[in-house]
Amino acid sequence: MTATASAAPSVARMFHDRVHASADREAFRVPESDGTWRAITWGETGERVGRLAAGLIALGVEAGDRVAIMAGTRYEWIVADLAIMCAGAATTTVYPTTGAPDVAFILADSGSRVVFAEDETQVAKLRAHRDELPDVGVVVLLDGTPEDDDDWVITVTDLAARGRALTETSPDAVADRIDGISPDDLATLIYTSGTTGRPKGVRLPQKAWTYQGDALTKLDLCRPDDLQYLWLPLAHSFGKVLLAAQLAIGFTTAVDGRVDRIVENMAVVRPTMMAAAPRIFEKAHARIVTTIAAEGGPKATLFTWAMSVGRKVSDLKLAGRRVPPLLAAQHRLADALVLSKIRARFGGRVRFFISGSAALAPDLAHWFHAAGVLILEGYGMTENAAGGAVNELSRYRIGTVGHPLPGTEITIADDGEVLLRSPSVMTGYHNLPDQTAEALDADGFLHTGDIGELDADGYLKITDRKKDLFKTSGGKYVAPQPIEGRLLAVCPYVSQAVVHGDGRNYCTALLTLDADALRGWAANNGLAGREHAELVASPEVHALVQGYVDELNAKLNRWETIKKFTILDRELTVDDGELTPSMKIRRKDVERLHRDALDALYES
Incomplete structure (x- = not known):
């Protein structure tokens, strides 16, 4: 091409x-x-x-x-x-x-x-x-x-x-x-x-x-x-x-x-616009939710009501249905009192955000949409100059990464891998002819390494990285990234999550918690002044996180549920070899470095 x-x-x-x-x-x-x-x-x-x-x-x-x-x-x-x-x-x-x-x-x-x-x-x-x-x-x-x-x-x-x-x-x-x-x-x-x-x-x-x-x-x-x-x-x-x-x-x-x-x-x-990785939206959501929760009282009640109204209106609009007059009136009040203030945190003029580089949890996208903030998810990788597919202002579907860009072809291989052909695909890996041959086939398609599907309307949905899929000892395949993303959307205190279970009889997770969010929670729950490491080791914090994990598990297949988890006393870092410079988790390295903690989750 x-x-x-x-x-x-x-x-x-x-x-x-x-x-x-x-x-x-x-x-x-x-x-x-x-x-x-x-x-x-x-x-x-x-x-x-x-x-x-x-x-x-x-x-x-x-x-x-x-x-x-x-x-x-x-x-x-x-x-x-x-x-x-x-x-x-x-x-x-x-x-x-x-x-x-x-x-x-x-x-x-x-x-x-x-x-x-x-x-x-x-x-x-x-x-x-x-x-x-x-x-x-x-x-x-x-x-x-x-x-x-x-x-x-x-x-x-x-x-x-x-x-x-x-x-x-x-x-x-x-x-x-x-x-x-x-x-x-x-x-x-x-x-x-x-x-x-x-x-x-x-x-x-x-x-x-x-x-x-x-x-x-x-x-x-x-x-x-x-x-x-x-x-x-x-x-x-x-x-x-x-x-x-x-x-x-x-x-x-x-x-x-x-x-x-x-x-x-x-x-x-x-x-009026900004592109970001999901972590930015996760942190913004967490900061808003935890701040309101800490204040409690009538303000928290009002916030919950306004977001509920916003979600009802959002769901109707996404379904292409009319908003009834009474709900529309409630929405105007909810917007004036609460929702507009959420948008004001981002300057009040944003027409849309674009999310890329990792999967955005649909629950998080729905939350922002309920507040009147549109996040358009896109898809691409370095090997095709970042842009392969994107949702558009006139046609978008939460939970997908939209349609292929004009001039880009996307097809799904028999094993579910996303294949992409475009003028923006790389010419190859520098000085690596063998790896280039593995990534680019004779027809010019880039083998992305991502697993995905195209729905009846041509929207692309990415399931996970091919190499990240694992099989439990019971023979069930698990895609960890969507589970991790949903946990981050459900729990405003979790900052990083690594779901584990390859060859094991159930899934577990390594978690890290946002220090600022946790400090605010601690101040309102009789634990003020404690160091972060002491907080994450406390039974109170474990019980807090367990409640969110239970909420997540209720939405998962039985074999995907997180049976046990451990909370690390620090976030994963680039310096420790746990993250890439672009902040992606080095899953195998994390599992190797924290092998003892993971093994302990499987001890009877």
């Missing part, structure tokens, strides 16, 4: 065309130290990108070379990425949380020649493995000044100065590079964090991103007057695809990668 005719040949061309068409319009909004937000136009961004692109060319970066970015989500990340594209090079993305050994592997395997490093913390990882990085000729520091007096590390200001000098003698250097980029040229090399083994470099061509931008334009989800709030890691394809959509459509993006500031910032920025 080829990119659609209306798609630009490259990301750099998309950006150039957007700057030309929207030079004076606001492109980005960035936080300042005093709490205000500064607007940056497309024209200003174009000038900055042009200088850095010329600077890269001055450093000797050739068309097709790889240039890495080691930084959190921020405006400077976007500028660096666009500069790399406009220099005709390809971006190697590196999570700022990646450990030094994996950083060295990624940069060496990719052959990256230049690295944009956020600060000296990131530079220190490079210095520690400098002997393993013969291809890295220059490191460009985004913040601060180099600690060591050598010319290996320069500042971003230095790079811009080299770019200005080059354009004085070769004013068309950047334009010539942009003209030379073809749709099949490498644009991005994203190393999947993986739940096992070494990271794999996913090779995504220019047409992967230009197709995504074009397809999302055709869906009419986003509008030029939208204001997006962007916090997602840009080292991940989910964050990157949002930038492609912005280039294609021209809306404004407020950028701040600090996860702990999301809700606070949204109240100030007042965006």
Whole structure:
């Protein structure tokens, strides 16, 4: 398959065309130290990108070379990425949380020649493995000044100065590079964090991103007057695809990668849309529910009534049925007193959220819909540049990930695996021909590793990861992810869940609890002042969680129910090898590291 005719040949061309068409319009909004937000136009961004692109060319970066970015989500990340594209090079993305050994592997395997490093913390990882990085000729520091007096590390200001000098003698250097980029040229090399083994470099061509931008334009989800709030890691394809959509459509993006500031910032920025992983919605739901529960009394009674009314209206609307006049009047009152205040937490202007990167529990989506907040679930993976299917404003179905994007084909294999063919599918794994052959078949379909089904109306539903399915000793297959998601939706105190039972005679779970939510509960239940580890070990907290587990079990098949669980005294972390840098659970590693705790759940 080829990119659609209306798609630009490259990301750099998309950006150039957007700057030309929207030079004076606001492109980005960035936080300042005093709490205000500064607007940056497309024209200003174009000038900055042009200088850095010329600077890269001055450093000797050739068309097709790889240039890495080691930084959190921020405006400077976007500028660096666009500069790399406009220099005709390809971006190697590196999570700022990646450990030094994996950083060295990624940069060496990719052959990256230049690295944009956020600060000296990131530079220190490079210095520690400098002997393993013969291809890295220059490191460009985004913040601060180099600690060591050598010319290996320069500042971003230095790079811009080299770019200005080059354009004085070769004013068309950047334009010539942009003209030379073809749709099949490498644009991005994203190393999947993986739940096992070494990271794999996913090779995504220019047409992967230009197709995504074009397809999302055709869906009419986003509008030029939208204001997006962007916090997602840009080292991940989910964050990157949002930038492609912005280039294609021209809306404004407020950028701040600090996860702990999301809700606070949204109240100030007042965006009209935002994409997020389910955990963000789970935490927002938990914070609201536990706060109301702690207050109790008439306020809690009112909240329960308002949400009940909202759910009745939601169910009728989802079924395409009319809302009776009396219920409509009750809903107006419920909205004024309660539901509108929930929406105000997110700024009060959100038209929709998009949830991706993991399954969103339907119960959670229904709760938000009852409050008047629409969450459109989508589906994709790094290997197809994040966008494969998505629910739309005009047609959405909770519990599904919507229809395939225009130009994308999705089919279900005999064993239930989702197969996907699209212009945005990777060309392969970098330096891994055998693994590429396993993932891409002769017909061009990507074998996603996900289990799913297409309903009669063409909506795709994802059941679980193929490799995560397990069989109990009784011969029953269990898909753990949906169970984990439903528990997180039911219990506002659980922050992470790992359901276990492979080869066992019943299912158990490892759980972690949200420290802030639990602290609030403890203060209202005679346990104030206790440390988190003491709380989670207490019989009172075990009884609290058991009540929610019982509620969940009532909705599950007998062989899926969680018979026993243990609560860990800390959350799973990247540093301990339990999570990938994109915050996915390394299931096998978690089970190995907590084997004693799991075994204890099966002792008679």
